[in-house]
Structures are given as C-alpha cells and as structure tokens.
Amino acid sequence: MKSELMEFLLEMAENQFLRAVALAVVFDTIMGVLRAVKERKFNSCIGINGAIRKVGMILSIIFLRLADAVIGINLIGFLPKEMWAAIGMDAPLHLGMAEFFAILFVAYEIVSILKNMALAGLPVKGLWQKIKAVLSKYTTELPDDD
Numbered sequence: 001m002k003s004e005l006m007e008f009l010l011e012m013a014e015n016q017f018l019r020a021v022a023l024a025v026v027f028d029t030i031m032g033v034l035r036a037v038k039e040r041k042f043n044s045c046i047g048i049n050g051a052i053r054k055v056g057m058i059l060s061i062i063f064l065r066l067a068d069a070v071i072g073i074n075l076i077g078f079l080p081k082e083m084w085a086a087i088g089m090d091a092p093l094h095l096g097m098a099e100f101f102a103i104l105f106v107a108y109e110i111v112s113i114l115k116n117m118a119l120a121g122l123p124v125k126g127l128w129q130k131i132k133a134v135l136s137k138y139t140t141e142l143p144d145d146d
Helices: 002-014 016-039 050-070 081-086 096-121 124-139
Strands: none
Touching: 002 050, 016 050, 016 081, 050 096, 096 124
C-alpha cells in the first residue's frame, strides 16, 4: 500500500497537466498580487475565494487522477487532433478526466491572467476586451471585473 501511494505521488509530481495547472495558478496569483498592489486593495485572486478556487483546482486534478485509475474513462474524442498540434504535443492515445479538466482549468486561469494584466495596467487591454467579448457571447462564467 505504501509503495502504491508513493508511486501515485511521484506520478502526480511528474504529470505535465498538473504542472500546467499549478503554473497557471501561480502566474494568476502573481498577476493578482501586482493588481492588488496597484489598486491598494485585495482582489479575488489573492483573497480567500480565489485561494479556495485555486486549491480546489489542484485537488480536483488529484482526485480525478485517482478516479481515472479506477474507472479509466477516455475523453480523447472531445479534443480535436489539431488542438494538440497547435500546442506542440502529440495527441495522446488516452485523455482521462484529470487531463481533460486540467485543460479547462488552464484555459480558465489564462482568462483570469489576462483580466488581471489588463486591470493592472499592462498593455493587453485590447486583447482582454476582444476575448471577453467572444466569451461573453458563449458563457456567463467570466471572471468579474472586481
């Protein structure tokens, strides 16, 4: 049992999808801190709600990886092969729930990073406005301009 747990933890430490989520979370937090310094007030990225969301993303990936080990669902059909080529990866033969949600979490964090960069005064406001307009057409799940 101990070696299985250790093997799982080592696998998670080397999982490129978990690493991508962790990197996006850290970068979003940094941008949120810079924005908070500029505005001289806390915001959702560095407050308790943002922390809960970010920890929830990491724990979800770990739990979903456990569920993948038990259930073994393959969601590769939901992502086109062209997407993998665009990000410089070979399409995997298996895409579990953990990897699928990791991709969604990274996309969400990228939106949040762009929002924080724009609100911090970095020169991405035009890009942020375009992405926000496109996303608002298809979803109501945008980060608010707090």
